[in-house]
Amino acid sequence: MTLSQISTFTLLGLEGLPIEIEVDIADGLPGYTLLGLPDAALGESKERVRSAIINSGGSWPNRKVTVSLSPAWVPKSGSAFDAPIAVALMVAQGLVSAEATVGSVVLGELGLNGDVRSVPGILPLVLSAKKSGFTVAIVPIANIWEAKRVKEILVIGVQSLSEILEFYRSGVLPSVHEAEADQLSPSFIDYSDVAGQRDAKLALEIAAIGGHHVLMVGPPGTGKSMMAERIPTIMPPLSDGDVLDVLSVHSIAGYYNSEKFHRNEPPFLAPHHSATAVSMIGGGNKHIRPGACSLAHLGVLFIDEAPECNRVVLESLRQPLESGSITISRAVGSVTYPAQFMLVLAANPCPCGKFFGRGRACTCSAVARARYFQRLSGPLLDRIDIRIPVPPPSRLDLVDETPRESSAAMRHRVIAASERARARFSDEKWSRNAQIPSSALHRGYAAEKSAMRMLHGEIETERLNARGFHRVLRVAWSIADREGHEIPTLDDVTAAYAFRTGLENYL
Ligand SMILES: [Zn+2]
The missing domain is CATH 1.10.8 (Helicase, Ruva Protein; domain 3)
Known part of the structure; x- marks a missing residue:
């Protein structure tokens, strides 16, 4: 047999598109041709694939090799094609039977020694494979956690190309690394950690109920970040379908964190105020990556010291705030990522941070104070429903020994209230009060x-x-x-x- 065909997937935004890899080995001058819009990383795959095959006990055909990726019009990028190309080459040489590969997809980059390395976007890729009717997905062991979020498809994590070949030859699953059962680890953070700030906590609870954006203003050290970080602990848990959406974005960005989403807790992203527009909303030249606002999809996007943010970066949030998604256009095509988040901004009361209460210690001029907040543009502020001062906790707050309310108790009320809203809006196009x-x-x-x-x-x-x-x-x-x-x-x-x-x- 000199011709073989193996299936894999590539990503266009969040959508996985099926790609057929065809290998033809013909008599003629030894050579290697790759057809079908490959980018630079793909072009380099030849050396990786060749070394990996040789180091996994296979042989490299000393003939004319043509590898074609189709459909040709789909832009393909990255290194996830290494492993399926290697498998197709083995099939074409008769080292693996074609029948054994039917119904399965292979994803992963190869190291020169035959290691199968992780690639971004495994979760949406496996999800697409399942939707297309594939029953087996062979993925890098490093990506097994995210791949396993997809049900009704057999996910096999492999460390090396030889394990893939072993599986195709004998049907034996790699024994070592079956992922452990999902464990529910308790949330490490809780609103009971926050001293005082009853009013602010109440405001954040109301914000979580309706999905309202928030601005907190207070001197440094009053717990603004601490409170923002705890908002996901009182939000209603994400549905399993929502978790897949959120994780798909994280998977593409290469940020998959297995621990974090076990409780179906909404994501929390806190980009630094020096963040660029690309890191905030996504972009990049070759590989378009989702930005913080998409990673915060269905969760919280928190920007501390927001007035210090580049104005262009803050303005870039307007599209996602308006539409709940972000479209990034590049020469290689345009992709749309979801970006429906709760925006939480924190700011000091003035550049020196001390203009609060009687503001006696503040050394800023009135002009400097005014200019400071002008950096938060009007159109952005217009979308912020809840604006609260966060004063320093009083001495009474700090010595108060009465038990502070837990996140669980607050979340209980948030869920009940959100349900009420959802029922009221059952015939409407929106489901939350902020909408x-x-x-x-x-x-x-x-x-x-x-x-x-x-x-x-x-x-x-x-x-x-x-x-x-x-x-x-x-x-x-x-x-x-x-x-x-x-x-x-x-x-x-x-x-x-x-x-x-x-x-x-x-x-
Ligand atoms: Zn000041």
């Missing part, structure tokens, strides 16, 4: 009459504009859901209004 369209707030989702009168009064006196009006109402719904109210009461709306005006001294 209620402005028009609907006038139509079917107004608050109690007295509350509406209060808000209209604020508009007439120009203390509130139309956007603020909508923002207050959305938050009021989340407060009402937490309190178990049918529709927002005057109290609920008043409390929501306070979240809007809470930072008037700064913004």
